[in-house]
Amino acid sequence: MHTLELAEALQAAGLDVTVIAMGEPGSLFRKVAVPVEMIATPPAKNTLEERVFGWIDALTAGLARLRDSFDIVHSQDCISARAAARVRDAGARFRLVRTVHHVDDFTTQALMDCQRNAILEPDRVLVVSKTWQERLRVEYGVDSSIVTNGVRSEAFANMLTPQRRAELRRQIGTKDRFLYLTIGGVEPRKGTEFLVRALAQLKAERADPPVLAIIGGHSFQDYRDYREQVLTSLWPLGLELGKDVVLLQTLPQTELVEWLAAADGFVFPSIKEGWGLVIMEAASAGLPVVASDIDVFREFLVHDRDAILTETSNPASLARGMARLMDEPHTVERLVKNGLEMAARHSWDRTADQHIRIYNRVIEEEMQASTLLNGAFSTT
Incomplete structure (x- = not known):
């Protein structure tokens, strides 16, 4: 719900938005007023650990085909965050924004490490409440910005x-x-x-x-x-x-x-x-x-x-x-x-405005970093 409502509000505000999801075409729970790219899910696995890493692999392959289509990829969960980070680190030029809605209580080290990396790897981390902002700071050493949820x-x-x-x-x-x-x-x-x-x-x-x-x-x-x-x-x-x-x-x-x-x-x-x-x-x-x-x-x-x-x-x-x-x-x-x-008091339009301000800052930081990098190369 958060993803679809935010996407539609961002598009209404003038952004070019595509929703990327895992599943069969037409399998979302409602019609969406923005373009949707569905990436096929991998074969079912027995354990949660196998399912998580199988989905990360499948989403990585799907995002790699779209890698040059976006300035920003905004992830709403740890699976898509890990996949997007892989594609970005392989040379894609988009910036990765991640909203951490909550942190799961995983019991295997592999999943705990995966979740931690999905919090540490994005270029910018968002949360929806002060509670989770503080937890990420204390438990992961990550500074995050609060963007509250909305409702239509x-x-x-x-x-x-x-x-x-x-x-x-x-x-x-x-x-x-x-x-x-x-x-x-x-x-x-x-x-x-x-x-x-x-x-x-x-x-x-x-x-x-x-x-x-x-x-x-x-x-x-x-x-x-x-x-x-x-x-x-x-x-x-x-x-x-x-x-x-x-x-x-x-x-x-x-x-x-x-x-x-x-x-x-x-x-x-x-x-x-x-x-x-x-x-x-x-x-x-x-x-x-x-x-x-x-x-x-x-x-x-x-x-x-x-x-x-x-x-x-x-x-x-x-x-x-x-x-x-x-x-x-x-x-x-x-x-x-x-x-x-x-x-x-909590409209999606308000939430979209908060996101747009953050997206603009992310793009500005990327441009400044690129200018500094070019300057360093020309000096040497």
């Missing part, structure tokens, strides 16, 4: 008819039960285990327990063991899959927007995020938000004003926060109003 609020405005809303809720048997939505699938970083335990507490305490619908689940990393652990825990917790917890899987953008409009509240108890883009999307859809109190979220959310922030990894605290949306209509009204205003 109008794309999430609630245009759902009452009939369509009722139809969607009927599909998962929600009826009149409070429907909580979360996005990101079942994975450790999203705090799913704490979320289902909070849901179980609410079910045990209330005659009107909420339903939880989970959107997403597609990930480059393999979270099958964690997913199985969480889903297996539902029955002992008193929860029923398909009734109390519904898995909606990965959806096209149009359907995701519809589900945001069909829900009553949004819950996002992540234990690690780069920013929390889906929170702004939910707020743009007019949903009150309950989230964890990680530092990143506190950079753009104020507790009890923009969202209810609960203690990270604490199911009891999360359950209390979720209950408030069910019991306090005045709180819901306040959160919806302030959430819409918060999202409106």
Whole structure:
């Protein structure tokens, strides 16, 4: 989402932009208003380490064919950053900019070294929050510039008819039960285990327990063991899959927007995020938000004003926060109003302007370096 929205905003501002992605032609989750170059993915591998290095090799070959097409290559992840650095170091003239959204907790030395190099090798490093700016400085010795995320609020405005809303809720048997939505699938970083335990507490305490619908689940990393652990825990917790917890899987953008409009509240108890883009999307859809109190979220959310922030990894605290949306209509009204205003302050146009200023500085530095280098050659 970040890549596509930023690309379109940059093009609207007058830049010549191409999105480069891995996959089959037409496999992006939505149509894009900029040119797209798709690079075929390599054959599937068994281990994460094999997949990562296989993708780096494939993307390196694909970028090498396009090496003279760009002044700047802007990478959004460690795989594309390593591939682009290889092509640049082989003689391509583009400058490499990398946005570090977050740092993964890899367990093998090869992947940890790969991730470190993907942070050290770019010509300019960006982050989306003060939290990650400080972490990169302390843990990697890298200075970075903050460029915050954006949201296209109008794309999430609630245009759902009452009939369509009722139809969607009927599909998962929600009826009149409070429907909580979360996005990101079942994975450790999203705090799913704490979320289902909070849901179980609410079910045990209330005659009107909420339903939880989970959107997403597609990930480059393999979270099958964690997913199985969480889903297996539902029955002992008193929860029923398909009734109390519904898995909606990965959806096209149009359907995701519809589900945001069909829900009553949004819950996002992540234990690690780069920013929390889906929170702004939910707020743009007019949903009150309950989230964890990680530092990143506190950079753009104020507790009890923009969202209810609960203690990270604490199911009891999360359950209390979720209950408030069910019991306090005045709180819901306040959160919806302030959430819409918060999202409106973070447009992609604003984010694009920040990027353009940085791109210009990168190009200017390259020109100055080239002038100095030419001068040195002529002197000798």
